[in-house]
Amino acid sequence: xxxxxxxxxxxxxxxxxxxxxxxxxxxxxxxxxxxxxxxxxxxxxxxxxxxxxxxxxxxxxxxxxxxxxxxxxxxxxxxxxxxxxxxxxxxxxxxxxxxxxxxxxxxxxxxxxxxxxxxxxxxxxxxxxxxxxxxxxxxxxxxxxxxxxxxxxxxxxxxxxxxxxxxxxxxxxxxxxxxxxxxxxxxxxxxxxxxxxxxxxxxxxxxxxxxxxxxxxxxxxxxxxxxxxxxxxxxxxxxxxxxxxxxxxxxxxxxxxxxxxxxxxxxxxxxxxxxxxxxxxxxxxxxxxxxxxxxxxxxxxxxxxxxxxxxxxxxxxxxxxxxxxxxxxxxxxxxxxxxxxxxxxxxxxxxxxxxxxxxxxxxxxxxxxxxxxxxxxxxxxxxxxxxxxxxxxxxxxxxxxxxxxxxxxxxxxxxxxxxxxxxxxxxxxxxxxxxxxxxxxxxxxxxxxxxxxxxxxxxxxxxxxxxxxxxxxxxxxxxxxxxxxxxxxxxxxxxxxxxxxxxxxxxxxxxxxxxxxxxxxxxx
Numbered sequence: 001x002x003x004x005x006x007x008x009x010x011x012x013x014x015x016x017x018x019x020x021x022x023x024x025x026x027x028x029x030x031x032x033x034x035x036x037x038x039x040x041x042x043x044x045x046x047x048x049x050x051x052x053x054x055x056x057x058x059x060x061x062x063x064x065x066x067x068x069x070x071x072x073x074x075x076x077x078x079x080x081x082x083x084x085x086x087x088x089x090x091x092x093x094x095x096x097x098x099x100x101x102x103x104x105x106x107x108x109x110x111x112x113x114x115x116x117x118x119x120x121x122x123x124x125x126x127x128x129x130x131x132x133x134x135x136x137x138x139x140x141x142x143x144x145x146x147x148x149x150x151x152x153x154x155x156x157x158x159x160x161x162x163x164x165x166x167x168x169x170x171x172x173x174x175x176x177x178x179x180x181x182x183x184x185x186x187x188x189x190x191x192x193x194x195x196x197x198x199x200x201x202x203x204x205x206x207x208x209x210x211x212x213x214x215x216x217x218x219x220x221x222x223x224x225x226x227x228x229x230x231x232x233x234x235x236x237x238x239x240x241x242x243x244x245x246x247x248x249x250x251x252x253x254x255x256x257x258x259x260x261x262x263x264x265x266x267x268x269x270x271x272x273x274x275x276x277x278x279x280x281x282x283x284x285x286x287x288x289x290x291x292x293x294x295x296x297x298x299x300x301x302x303x304x305x306x307x308x309x310x311x312x313x314x315x316x317x318x319x320x321x322x323x324x325x326x327x328x329x330x331x332x333x334x335x336x337x338x339x340x341x342x343x344x345x346x347x348x349x350x351x352x353x354x355x356x357x358x359x360x361x362x363x364x365x366x367x368x369x370x371x372x373x374x375x376x377x378x379x380x381x382x383x384x385x386x387x388x389x390x391x392x393x394x395x396x397x398x399x400x401x402x403x404x405x406x407x408x409x410x411x412x413x414x415x416x417x418x419x420x421x422x423x424x425x426x427x428x429x430x431x432x433x434x435x436x437x438x439x440x441x442x443x444x445x446x447x448x449x450x451x452x453x454x455x456x457x458x459x460x461x462x463x464x465x466x467x468x469x470x471x472x473x474x475x476x477x478x479x480x481x482x483x484x485x486x487x488x489x490x491x492x493x494x495x496x497x498x499x500x501x502x503x504x505x506x507x508x509x510x511x512x513x514x515x516x517x518x519x520x521x522x523x524x
Contacts, residue, residue: 003042006033006137008111009077009119010048010056023062027141027151029113030059034067035150041070042106047095050076082116089122096131108134109155128158180233181226188365195355202353203227204234209305209325209350211290213333214357217410220328223357224286227326231284239283239323242276247292254297255313259304265314275312277304280323290350291331291342302346325350331519360407360414362481367400370411374418386422388430396421396435406446406478417442462514470514473507477521483507486521 011029018026034041044063048056053076060072077091101108110127112120126132136156142148181196181203202210210227212220221243228241249257252266260275277285287293293301304310305325309318327350336342360367379386388396399405400414407413421430421438462470473490480486487503488495495501511517 003106004040004109005043005045005106006041006109006111007045007132007134008047008113008137009115010046010052010059011114012049012052012055014114015059016055024149027149028059028062029111029139029151031062031066032141032149032151033111033137033139033153034063034070036153039153041067043071043073045073045075045099047075047077047092049082050078083118085118085122088116088118089125092119092122092126093131096126101133103133108132109137110134111137111139113137113139180230181223186369187363188369189358189363192358192363192366195357199223199227199355200230203230204236206353207236207324208352209327210352211333211350211354212326212328212357213354214330215359215410216330217408217412218357218359219411220357221286221288224284224288224326224328228284228286231324237283237324239281240279241284241286242280242323243286243288244276245288247289249293249297252313254294255300258297259300259310259312260315260319261313262315265312269314273312277310277323278319278321281321283323284326285323286326286328288328289330290327291329291333291336295341295343298343298346302343302349305349359481360410361479364401367414368397370414371397371400371418374415375422377415378419378422382422384428386425386428386430389432392430392432392435395432396430396438399435399439403479404443408446408478473510474521477507477518483518 008030015028015030017023017028030044030046033039034044046056046060053074056074060074063070063072075095077095079087079091081087110123110132112123115123123132124136127134127136136158137153138156139151139153141151181200187193187196199210210224212223214220224243225241228237231237244257246254255261256265256269256273256275258276260273260278261269263269263272287301300310304321308322309320311318333342333347333351337344337347375386375388378384400407409416417438420441421434424434424437425431476489477483477486480489482504484504487507491501491503491506495503508518511520
């Protein structure tokens with residue numbers, strides 16, 4: 001059996017109750033906790049102010065009478081102001097740092113009933129942070145009408161995993177948060193579900209920058225706002241969600257939009273402007289397509305993130321703004337850095353948490369629940385009832401999951417497709433005929449985009465042979481989740497003859513002949 005040790009402070013009010021023999025009829029916390037037969041105390045480490053030594057000695061004598069086996073060890077702790085949090089916390093931390101804890105042979109209880117409220121809070125924080133390898137001990141006089149000198153006690157173990165009900169509650173709350181980030185969509189792709197669970201943990205535990213990568217239409221903007229709503233519901237942000245697509249920012253307008261400007265900063269600046277960074281103070285700033293920012297704006301953004309201060313355009317005085325940054329991009333940021341288009345120091349700063357969102361081609365199993373979500377959203381927005389005929393639903397699902405469905409615009413394009421069918425539905429019914437019309441519309445659009453892509457500027461006109469070959473390569477790239485996967489498909493035979501096949505490099509060099517890149521293949 002381990003020895004039981006209690007650590008607590010002298011209660012200058014409660015432990016002083018009663019005079020002479022009358023004191024034995026009163027409930028005194030420090031004495032009472034030693035009067036329980038089912039809670040024998042071997043040692044009591046009693047902290048007290050130097051001026052209360054007499055009370056501490058009298059209390060030790062009384063404990064000796066009711067519990068002779070209990071050794072009381074007084075510790076004089078000087079506190080100029082027992083209501084000063086910093087002073088009390090520091091004093092208790094000093095005690096814990098000096099104290100020799102023998103956890104192999106002793107178990108520890110921290111008595112949190114006595115002392116000021118500040119002392120009780122400090123005991124809790126130090127125990128929760130494991131500076132004290134202990135459980136909390138709370139005592140009380142008992143229920144009204146049942147007050148006794150020994151009172152009652154309860155032991156609180158801060159290892160919450162031991163409480164099955166609480167553990168279940170926390171798991172439920174965590175699952176609710178994950179579902180919130182997915183807008184309640186019952187996604188089936190295991191990789192995506194693990195990704196969202198990671199984002200949920202980061203969103204609630206860190207205010208560091210988050211970088212969301214992935215193809216256009218994969219849901220970066222949508223997820224960024226859901227992260228804000230989640231943090232807002234937990235009272236972790238006080239400001240607004242401010243979003244801007246950096247691809248729309250050019251020249252003076254970029255500086256002014258992001259950092260604000262003073263009156264007269266440039267031609268046409270007739271009034272001062274706050275700027276989005278200051279507008280996001282206390283909230284979240286989402287910079288979509290951050291790779292499109294100019295190098296000057298990148299330099300100013302880096303300082304604003306690190307120091308929370310910056311100069312508005314044309315100003316000679318700094319302003320401050322404390323925001324969390326979420327950035328989005330469909331670019332290969334490493335390639336962008338190598339080409340000198342993006343600052344490596346800024347990338348290092350925003351790359352604290354990077355999550356790559358897969359496109360629709362990598363999440364085919366999530367097409368069906370997203371169709372239902374988009375249909376429900378349409379009905380909610382338009383306040384109307386629309387449904388698929390059974391045959392029509394099956395027909396659309398088979399097409400949507402087939403290799404014929406390119407889905408270059410990813411989930412954004414899928415949502416637009418569902419909205420079009422719902423809008424054209426007569427009497428709220430999406431029929432097979434309506435689905436066929438939508439399939440033709442989608443295929444025509446994808447074919448036009450392919451032709452447009454092949455027609456991208458090249459140095460010279462290309463032969464019909466090269467054009468047809470390029471069309472095939474583009475088609476395979478569109479259907480592949482990565483450059484490597486596309487390369488493996490295209491070089492399936494010849495790669496077997498190479499000792500170290502580098503399909504991605506071969507495909508990249510092929511595309512460069514036509515001034516194309518993998519990023520061009522992913523444009524929606």
